[in-house]
Amino acid sequence: MLFGRDKKNPIKIVDKKAAKWTYATCGYCSVGCSIEVATNIEGKVVGSRGVGGADVNRGKLCVKGIFEHELFDSAGRGDKPLIRAAINEGFRETTWDQAASHMATKINDIQQRYGRDAFAVVSTGQLLTEEFYTLGKLTRGLIGTNNYDGNTTLCMASAVSGYKRSFGSDGPPGCYEDFEHTGCLIAWGSNLPEQHPIIYWRLQEAREKRDFPLIVVDPRVTMLAQKADIHLAITPGTDLVLLNALAHVIINEGLHDKAYIDANTVGIEALTSEVQHYDPTTAAKLCGIDEDTIRNVARIYAKAPTAMSIWTMGINQSTHGSDGVVAINNLNLITANIGKPGGTSLSITGQCNAMGTREWSSCSGLPGYRQLENPEDREEIGHYWKVDPEFFPKKRGLAQTDIFPAIESGEIKGLWLVATNPMTSMPNTERMRKTLAKLDFLVVQDSYADVETNQYAHLYLPAATWAEKEGVFTNTERRVNIVRKVTDAPGESKADFEIFNLLAKQFEGSKAMSFPEQPQAAFEEMKTLSKGRLADISGMSHDLIEKQRGIQWPYTDEQASRGELPPAGGKRLYTTPASFRFADGKAKLIALPFINNNEVPDEQFPFWLNTGRLVEHFHTRTKTGKLGNTNKYSPIPFMEINPDAAQDLGIEQGEYVRCISRRGDAVVMAMLTQRVPRNMVFIPFHYFDCVNRLTLGLLDPHSRQPAYKQAAITIEILEDQQAAAQLSMEMRRF
Ligand SMILES: Nc1nc2c(c(=O)[nH]1)N[C@H]1C(S)=C(S)[C@@H](COP(=O)(O)OP(=O)(O)OC[C@H]3O[C@@H](n4cnc5c(=O)[nH]c(N)nc54)[C@H](O)[C@@H]3O)O[C@H]1N2
Numbered sequence: 166m167l168f169g170r171d172k173k174n175p176i177k178i179v180d181k182k183a184a185k186w187t188y189a190t191c192g193y194c195s196v197g198c199s200i201e202v203a204t205n206i207e208g209k210v211v212g213s214r215g216v217g218g219a220d221v222n223r224g225k226l227c228v229k230g231i232f233e234h235e236l237f238d239s240a241g242r243g244d245k246p247l248i249r250a251a252i253n254e255g256f257r258e259t260t261w262d263q264a265a266s267h268m269a270t271k272i273n274d275i276q277q278r279y280g281r282d283a284f285a286v287v288s289t290g291q292l293l294t295e296e297f298y299t300l301g302k303l304t305r306g307l308i309g310t311n312n313y314d315g316n317t318t319l320c321m322a323s324a325v326s327g328y329k330r331s332f333g334s335d336g337p338p339g340c341y342e343d344f345e346h347t348g349c350l351i352a353w354g355s356n357l358p359e360q361h362p363i364i365y366w367r368l369q370e371a372r373e374k375r376d377f378p379l380i381v382v383d384p385r386v387t388m389l390a391q392k393a394d395i396h397l398a399i400t401p402g403t404d405l406v407l408l409n410a411l412a413h414v415i416i417n418e419g420l421h422d423k424a425y426i427d428a429n430t431v432g433i434e435a436l437t438s439e440v441q442h443y444d445p446t447t448a449a450k451l452c453g454i455d456e457d458t459i460r461n462v463a464r465i466y467a468k469a470p471t472a473m474s475i476w477t478m479g480i481n482q483s484t485h486g487s488d489g490v491v492a493i494n495n496l497n498l499i500t501a502n503i504g505k506p507g508g509t510s511l512s513i514t515g516q517c518n519a520m521g522t523r524e525w526s527s528c529s530g531l532p533g534y535r536q537l538e539n540p541e542d543r544e545e546i547g548h549y550w551k552v553d554p555e556f557f558p559k560k561r562g563l564a565q566t567d568i569f570p571a572i573e574s575g576e577i578k579g580l581w582l583v584a585t586n587p588m589t590s591m592p593n594t595e596r597m598r599k600t601l602a603k604l605d606f607l608v609v610q611d612s613y614a615d616v617e618t619n620q621y622a623h624l625y626l627p628a629a630t631w632a633e634k635e636g637v638f639t640n641t642e643r644r645v646n647i648v649r650k651v652t653d654a655p656g657e658s659k660a661d662f663e664i665f666n667l668l669a670k671q672f673e674g675s676k677a678m679s680f681p682e683q684p685q686a687a688f689e690e691m692k693t694l695s696k697g698r699l700a701d702i703s704g705m706s707h708d709l710i711e712k713q714r715g716i717q718w719p720y721t722d723e724q725a726s727r728g729e730l731p732p733a734g735g736k737r738l739y740t741t742p743a744s745f746r747f748a749d750g751k752a753k754l755i756a757l758p759f760i761n762n763n764e765v766p767d768e769q770f771p772f773w774l775n776t777g778r779l780v781e782h783f784h785t786r787t788k789t790g791k792l793g794n795t796n797k798y799s800p801i802p803f804m805e806i807n808p809d810a811a812q813d814l815g816i817e818q819g820e821y822v823r824c825i826s827r828r829g830d831a832v833v834m835a836m837l838t839q840r841v842p843r844n845m846v847f848i849p850f851h852y853f854d855c856v857n858r859l860t861l862g863l864l865d866p867h868s869r870q871p872a873y874k875q876a877a878i879t880i881e882i883l884e885d886q887q888a889a890a891q892l893s894m895e896m897r898r899f
Pocket residue numbers: 194195320353354355356357359360361382383384385387399400401402403404477478479480514515516775776777778779780781782783784874
């Protein structure tokens with residue numbers, strides 16, 4: 166008898182009969198992988214593959230990218246605009262023309278009665294950049310509300326605010342290639358292998374070629390922590406203490422780069438004096454990292470020939486998220502690690518086009534990193550758009566997280582949600598339910614009609630998604646990459662670009678303005694507006710972008726006309742002395758006192774609640790929850806709990822429990838794992854009516870980003886396991 170390999174059937178790769186491969190950029194995370202999508206001879210989409218010649222992913226894709234084409238015929242898509250007078254009535258179908266004219270009339274009524282800012286717009290990090298630009302023009306130039314922001318306040322706001330405070334402008338200064346040059350890397354609250362798998366692969370590849378210390382700061386033993394040389398299991402919400410302590414050791418031991426600091430920064434005196442309060446002995450008690458380790462890490466970082474920090478939501482989603490970012494910038498400035506190969510302070514962004522919205526949507530300002538507060542910027546954009554500059558507000562309005570409370574207080578009466586699902590993603594679900602139900606008029610523009618937020622909509626606009634349309638995204642390393650149209654959107658859905666254009670036509674003022682019919686023409690406008698600015702894209706074109714598999718900004722028309730091919734100059738920012746975006750060219754070192762204002766565990770609520778993501782799911786699962794190949798790994802809500810804690814409570818693996826916070830409760834299945842310490846549970850946020858029923862989400866004072874990662878809960882075992890299992894199964898998307 167034969168055993169083993171000889172008896173096994175060879176793996177057969179099914180021939181999907183791909184007739185054509187179309188170039189796109191992945192529409193999930195900010196890594197920005199180049200994908201080709203296959204269609205067969207009948208035009209049916211049959212597969213995806215990574216693009217070999219693309220510098221970002223070099224042929225690879227993660228589990229989401231490889232099955233991304235399956236979303237084209239996923240369940241729950243909208244195919245017709247829907248309308249109703251009140252949310253307790255059923256929707257009826259309507260035409261696009263009627264939908265657009267109804268929406269414009271409602272906006273007008275609300276603004277007439279309650280003022281221009283009583284209608285708010287909340288967008289996303291998931292549209293194409295040309296769409297962001299057009300939405301900005303419509304909102305700033307025609308609707309004229311100042312309550313216009315994006316879900317990026319839940320995500321990147323702290324990074325944006327921190328970059329502006331330190332360097333005078335937003336814009337991540339480094340790139341993935343820095344892994345190949347660095348002498349030391351600290352990852353702060355970032356779980357690359359699950360959330361940015363292809364960046365992780367780039368990092369791993371660099372470490373295989375040339376070993377350098379990897380230090381991971383995360384209260385969980387994440388997959389990245391398991392690969393680290395040093396894992397710092399920090400007390401939640403105290404990164405600022407650790408960062409101040411590192412600066413303390415570096416400055417007090419004279420390991421800082423005085424020449425660089427003198428030539429490139431201001432504020433070293435105030436920083437030096439503030440960090441004296443954070444000697445390692447004192448800091449250790451607050452942040453839970455022992456004093457010798459603090460000293461050791463400080464020395465490793467400062468003595469490395471070059472060193473870099475990357476961070477994601479463990480830093481941004483905190484009451485001191487913006488301060489955490491500034492503190493990371495401080496650390497890199499005092500050690501002269503900005504603008505150098507391998508020396509950088511690189512915020513890993515989140516959504517596929519989190520950068521595109523920052524650059525071009527006009528959400529918190531005007532296009533091309535222009536500011537409402539700057540009269541010249543208002544003048545320039547007003548002139549270019551043919552809008553009276555006096556029509557623009559003189560400072561930014563409410564952030565997304567302040568827009569919802571303004572609905573509660575009655576200040577805002579109408580809301581337009583574009584590609585975001587706050588019912589599931591905002592903290593405190595019950596509060597959000599009441600908030601949305603209070604609106605006189607809610608428009609939901611989403612690719613999925615079954616998105617939870619639609620329960621409160623008066624008007625639903627079905628949108629095309631990802632490669633059902635054409636335009637560009639910008640990734641974490643400022644790389645502009647293109648999505649080509651692969652297939653048509655279902656039914657009467659329209660690209661967001663077309664929806665904005667249709668709506669613009671309803672406003673009298675649009676006659677004098679330009680709202681191009683094609684995304685390429687909008688891209689040309691953006692190129693003109695970018696000339697000579699930080700995010701200069703004037704040398705790019707859609708075709709050149711595809712040919713190069715993405716181009717990092719800045720890439721100027723002078724470079725293009727000299728025949729210099731990308732990445733001519735676009736790899737890093739602040740490479741020349743005193744080139745920061747303040748008038749004197751100097752970056753700011755800022756003193757950052759730590760104020761502990763988090764909800765912390767106590768007798769009544771003894772566990773830390775930590776929340777985040779899983780590799781197989783994307784956000785509120787409107788997409789990945791519908792695809793068997795991603796949903797099968799985790800179809801129902803669960804929590805990671807330490808086996809010792811589970812034993813204390815009498816909880817068995819696979820049992821259902823109720824988690825309770827001061828805001829609400831949620832039922833989840835217990836998964837016993839050493840990944841979390843004894844006093845913490847981790848719950849992924851992908852499930853509706855689950856972890857965000859528990860979260861508090863205190864806001865960062867600078868960025869207004871919620872602290873999703875710090876709250877306190879207690880846990881109860883459920884008597885009726887059958888009923889709990891039933892409830893859990895209902896959370897399945899299909
Ligand atoms: N598969 C997948 N990938 C994604 C996404 C997705 O939904 N699914 N979303 C994308 C988006 S929009 C984003 S923003 C990114 C997010 O990417 P990440 O930020 O990497 O993901 P999270 O799981 O939210 O949080 C990261 C880590 O922060 C840690 N953390 C919690 N509290 C603290 C703390 O106080 N200090 C520190 N240092 N760490 C802490 C958590 O334990 C967690 O491991 O992922 C992007 N990529």
